[in-house]
Amino acid sequence: MSGMLLHGSLIAAQVMLALAMACAAWRMLVGPRAQDRVLATDALYVDAMLLMLTFGMRTGSTLYFEAAMVIALVGFVSTVALAKFLMRGEVIE
Amino acid sequence: MSPFADVPLWVAVPVAALVLLGAALVLTGALGLLRFGTFYQRAHAPTLGTTFGMASILLASMLLFTALQSRLVLHEILIGVFVTLTTPVTLMLLVQAASWRDRSEAETAQRRNKKAADA
Numbered sequence: 523m524s525g526m527l528l529h530g531s532l533i534a535a536q537v538m539l540a541l542a543m544a545c546a547a548w549r550m551l552v553g554p555r556a557q558d559r560v561l562a563t564d565a566l567y568v569d570a571m572l573l574m575l576t577f578g579m580r581t582g583s584t585l586y587f588e589a590a591m592v593i594a595l596v597g598f599v600s601t602v603a604l605a606k607f608l609m610r611g612e613v614i615e
Numbered sequence: 616m617s618p619f620a621d622v623p624l625w626v627a628v629p630v631a632a633l634v635l636l637g638a639a640l641v642l643t644g645a646l647g648l649l650r651f652g653t654f655y656q657r658a659h660a661p662t663l664g665t666t667f668g669m670a671s672i673l674l675a676s677m678l679l680f681t682a683l684q685s686r687l688v689l690h691e692i693l694i695g696v697f698v699t700l701t702t703p704v705t706l707m708l709l710v711q712a713a714s715w716r717d718r719s720e721a722e723t724a725q726r727r728n729k730k731a732a733d734a
Contacts, residue, residue: 524627525619531631535638542645565661582618605708
């Protein structure tokens with residue numbers, strides 16, 4: 523009973539997160555400007571991290587937690603680097 | 616569904632509700648990112664997912680792993696603290712860059728118009 527409930531709700535959550543990732547990817551491809559693309563990339567990273575967490579919950583292993591942590595770290599660094607690039611035209615001054 | 620066989624129902628119901636709530640909030644934020652008109656409006660939408668959506672999914676994960684391993688599992692707090700600290704920083708940098716770009720473009724256009732009017 524609880525297994526079926528958890529399984530169904532986790533699959534539904536994964537479908538919703540995948541749709542959110544598709545929305546962010548569409549915004550990233552369409553633009554219209556560079557800052558929109560960077561914002562969409564940031565949203566895509568966060569959605570991917572949450573999808574990783576729900577994968578981990580579905581399989582019942584904590585291994586996916588590390589992957590989610592790495593995605594969060596790398597996403598932050600890349601968004602900051604891209605924002606700096608938009609501002610100054612170079613990443614490291 | 617083998618890993619969830621011995622999870623009690625009073626844990627499974629809140630976990631399912633929190634996961635569904637979090638995913639629905641993330642989807643709402645992504646739809647806002649898709650539908651809003653200007654960049655400054657769009658910058659607000661995904662924060663719905665990065666604050667409340669993330670928090671409820673992390674809470675569900677903590678509850679589920681605490682029940683599965685029958686000990687207190689709290690390491691998801693790390694991700695929560697990290698994302699809560701970094702999201703405002705990234706968005707402030709990004710909006711600053713965007714407003715700087717808008718201003719410099721407006722100045723360039725003004726200069727060009729003035730030159731055209733003088734000629």
